[in-house]
Amino acid sequence: MAKVTPKIQAGFMELLPAEQILFNKYKNIIKETFEEYGFAPQDTPTIENADVLFAQIGEDTKKEIYRFKKGDDDLGLRFDLTVPLARYVAMYSNSLTFPFRRYQIGKAYRGERPQKGRFREFYQADIDIVGNGSLSLVNDAEIAAVVNKIFEKLELGDFVIKISNRKILGGFLEEMNSGNKIDEILRVIDKLEKVGKETGKQMLIDLGLKNTEADKILEFVSIGGDSKKVFETLDKKGIKNELFNSGVKELLEVTEMANKFGVPEKNLQIDLSIARGLSYYTGTVYETILLNDRVKGSVCGGGRYDNLAENFSSQSFPGVGVSIGLTRLFSQLLESGMIKAKTATPAKVLVVPMVANSNYALEVAGKLRVMGVATELYTEDDKFKKKLVYANKIGVPFVAIIGEDEESKKKVALKNMATGEQVLIGVDGVAKLIL
């Protein structure tokens, strides 16, 4: 029979068991933290109607959509988890309780040209708190607290949540009379870290700004220091613009409340250059970066928006949220060697009978599982050496060897695969030792 070549598309992350177990560990920490903060799970269809996906989308992203027909239906795969959330909130607003706190960890799809570090299928881990008509600022602080907790638990070294408020930069630019170019200017500021100050300045001048104006903007977004110092510097500028001052006031409140939620000052840093390209952010904006040179760019971004579902509903649903690009983060961690997969099995112990499948071996496996010990039974009638090679390959931490002697004594020879130590022990003892 002619064989079909077994392969998958470029840009799709598919993992071997050990890497998959590691990926799931991180995914699970994120999920547990979301739930610890009272976010409810959401699981929307991967397929959305095309008109929903295309309700508000840039031309570049539009090209990337996996779009197809089934019968008369014009469909596509979701390209993020925000559009499905907006559609969901508009669709079920009468059944939901607001503020609606939800998380979704799921795959999204963008059929872009494959390149290193870019994925066509990727996990996003999103949380949002959505109000009906209004939503208090304490939610902005809580989102920062969740992000802080997650990156503490992930143990990927030091990190910083960069925070700002779009109104500050917006008001500053308004005051400068750069009124109708604000979106373009914000886009340049967003790229500053990538392109550098020189190029950034030229890009601003290309937008029609004067040399002095460009300098003023660049100086403004580089205001640094701890929160106290930033607020002092901003205060000294004496800017009277209403939008600006409301942004400063909000940012002050959010950072103070975040600290009260337990976010350490060193993990939360005001950065006025955080603009987040998407024009739908209207207040608080966040970016999280890891403080090492192995993982580049923002690993978690988001912010406050005035109206989540404006394309689907005439009601107003303000909200605040963030998204973790899990697939991209994991792939960078793995490729840079920052994390390493160790074991290819969730089992804590492998039961290895000298004689294949003795009744006693089956009983031992059954009992260990009842006691809550994740257990695998070596099922094949192979040489003993091959069985131990298998144990080493899957990286199981313990092996419970069962020979005639062990069987007659109703014990097992428990071998710690890391130390090589071996003890004769009863089944109860195995559970105690391993759990």
Added chain:
Amino acid sequence: MAKVTPKIQAGFMELLPAEQILFNKYKNIIKETFEEYGFAPQDTPTIENADVLFAQIGEDTKKEIYRFKKGDDDLGLRFDLTVPLARYVAMYSNSLTFPFRRYQIGKAYRGERPQKGRFREFYQADIDIVGNGSLSLVNDAEIAAVVNKIFEKLELGDFVIKISNRKILGGFLEEMNSGNKIDEILRVIDKLEKVGKETGKQMLIDLGLKNTEADKILEFVSIGGDSKKVFETLDKKGIKNELFNSGVKELLEVTEMANKFGVPEKNLQIDLSIARGLSYYTGTVYETILLNDRVKGSVCGGGRYDNLAENFSSQSFPGVGVSIGLTRLFSQLLESGMIKAKTATPAKVLVVPMVANSNYALEVAGKLRVMGVATELYTEDDKFKKKLVYANKIGVPFVAIIGEDEESKKKVALKNMATGEQVLIGVDGVAKLIL
């Protein structure tokens, strides 16, 4: 602005938070049991190359595939989790350790006409043990043990794992000289429960079988009683056919080993009418049914196959596995009222400050989370009554009320929402009481 109607396709299960929490509970029990038995997680792309999906597929299923082009690539959404497993095993056989034990819980897609109880997007929860060249029969018993453990833990009442071996029926039909019609006859037997004996008999006669032959087959597949009795009845038939006798021997071994793994006799029942339409099963076959009239049909089916990846590799990969149709099962449980969603939040306690967002309230929420109590903070500046209405709506079990008095005493008024009882208690006490 013109609004897009927020809706999704028929045949896609989308849940409100309380139902989603319940769904996730069941999904999680299945996942945990798979891991307890040492199955490693797998997460293949939702999109496969069309030639992989179409390597071996019936015409009916082919029409149901969501198939599309992206650039020059001919693609489709997976319609089950077995084809991706076969492709994966062939693709990574050099990196995998055999026997390869994996589970995958993921969505599959079939764009069939929507009808009650049928889904176009549905979760399957699959386990398989795949050998390289050979795989011992103890694995067939272990699969039954996993299924038994899962349905015990799901607590959906009594259930039966019906088990047989395709060789028994195959050998019996061979012996009867129904040689070249075996697949057609098996398909009729598969439908017997649906169509009834009368119609089934007519269908057999329509295939060209004699009246007496049809009767003989119907009598054979209705052999009943406990395992001991079934084996006695089969033995008395004195059939010399080799395939038949090897099937009987395998079935005997598998049922005996399953019992040793801890599967109670009442949960494992030999049923010679289990044929499982798919011709790729070659030995053990299983179907699981719930013993109540609310959930119809098989909730978990599978079996042993000689060669998983024959379309992708010239190596032989025999295996055994089962699949749980989770979306269909859950939808039947929910619609029949057998299960009921209770709470729309993973939080165990809602912190309700009388004055919105007092520092103390933020601290309490933060401390409870550090102690591992899933906690939500009521963030809006609403009337107290509205806050309690919210607590009732989301179904949170406890509310921690914080007024002036509680704040000055550094305590909270903890209200049990089920009993209405309220106690003044410190934050540590809350954690002790709830965890």
